[in-house]
Amino acid sequence: MMEPVIKTNALSKTYKNKKNNNNFPALNQLELEIQPGEIYGFLGPNGAGKTTTIKLILGFIFPDSGSISLLGHPASDVAVRKKIGYMPEVANYYWFLKAGELMNAYGKMHQLDSQTRKERCRDLLAKVGLAGKENTLLKEFSKGMLQRFSLAQALLNEPELLILDEPASGLDPVGRREIREIILDLHQKGVTIFFSSHELSAVEMISTRVGILNKGKLVKEGSLLELLPSTRKMRVILQNHLSPEAITRLERKVNSLIPSVEKPIFQATVEQNETILLLEERDHLYPLMRVLEEEKLPLEAVTPLRETLEDIFMKSIQEEK
Ligand SMILES: Nc1ncnc2c1ncn2[C@@H]1O[C@H](COP(=O)(O)OP(=O)(O)O)[C@@H](O)[C@H]1O
Ligand SMILES: [Mg+2]
Known part of the structure; x- marks a missing residue:
């Protein structure tokens, strides 16, 4: 039996709010288990706790209780982070860098040699529809272009696990279809995909399994076939x-x-x-x-x-x- 790619045990998180003492849990005893090769759609309305879950998985914030393991290792293991690609919900970049410069800097962080950095930067920008934009300043990118750039940078280290927070937001229908195709292509290559969404149209088409999060709790989970049995009504x-x-x-x-x-x-x-x-x-x-x-x-x-x-x-x- 293969190790799950993501496993959370009774994961809970409450943001302390000093002003109004509103200590409603953002995440309440979350149990997730994502298997290798899945495309897992993590659905829920705004404020459900999706981004909180992703930040916990990535170690940007820490849980009040519960634990996370990634690819069979504790989430705190630095080596395991190298196998993960992450596309954030809101891009916050060094706006006065050129796309190619930032890709190069990220490539260095991933310890790629200069030749590999150059090739991956060119190939990935092309893959996301930004071919030849190496010399464009990030501040000149539209929301949709930034979204594409975010996806390209998430793929620099050829991750085994790709985590996408609301990948389709800000994209036009063509961009959405392209992102879907890229995800499906990565899935074919064996990459495990975990993505969040508050919209449903795109998800229905590609997820192998979905979980529905509401108010910090997983309220439903299953494959699309299980959740949407064909009725005879x-x-x-x-x-x-x-x-x-x-x-x-x-x-x-x-x-x-x-x-x-x-x-x-x-x-x-x-x-x-x-x-x-x-x-x-x-x-x-x-x-x-x-x-x-x-x-x-x-x-x-x-x-x-x-x-x-x-x-x-x-x-x-x-x-x-
Ligand atoms: N840094 C923070 N400080 C205080 N509350 C937060 C913070 N981040 C998120 N929250 C609250 O936690 C809940 C879950 O937020 P989030 O995980 O961003 O939801 P989602 O990504 O599903 O929209 C919301 O009620 C949100 O207001
Ligand atoms: Mg969010």
Whole structure:
């Protein structure tokens, strides 16, 4: 069994706030276990504790309690940090350096020789769509370009673990797609990816597993398949407002066509100008249609019901409230 790439045990952190004594924990007994080769999407609304978790993992801040191990070593082990690449949420650079100069300085920190520094700088800037920008001052970069630069610098040491804090923020759709492609390419090469996001569209497409953090606690975790099982539910919308008697009659008639099922096959919600029937099993759609025709109940729409990651996300956050 391979060692997890990231493992946290009962990790807790409260920021001491002297002014208002508001000592609400930013992170509360967090247990994470990220396996080699995963693309782990660490999701949660603003303030959930994602950046705090990442800073703890990277050793920028320290937990009140709990522990972290990285690639099988304690997180405090300096050697292990060399195997990690990190793209921060907010870029804060030496603005009066040129992109190439800063890449070179980081390359020196990683103890790369001058030839390797030069090659990686050129190749990585090209990889993130900043080819030939070596001599541009960082202060002249747009938000999106800085985001790309941050990704390039995170890859300088060819990390085994890449940690990205909100990588898609500030990027246009093209930039997002490019970042996704770079992540997928690294994943193919065996790099483990841990990234945070408060948005859901990009995540749905590439994560092998997601965890949803809310108010410092992991409220849901699983693969997308586990979290989003394909349902067999259908939503049938009728044009009219049905009376309770009409609904009971409809139920009885439909159920008589499906003798094996005893309980009502749908749940009805009556709105002002329409009636919504939520069907648990799509096989029951045809008997229902037959009765609707008999009863001359006009149909508005029939749609399959599928939960999205966004539904799951909203639900897990609301349950915590
Ligand atoms: N340096 C800090 N001092 C005090 N409170 C902080 C600090 N950093 C973060 N917090 C608080 O901790 C909580 C979690 O923040 P953060 O980890 O940045 O969340 P996220 O990255 O998920 O948006 C928030 O309530 C935030 O206000
Ligand atoms: Mg954050």
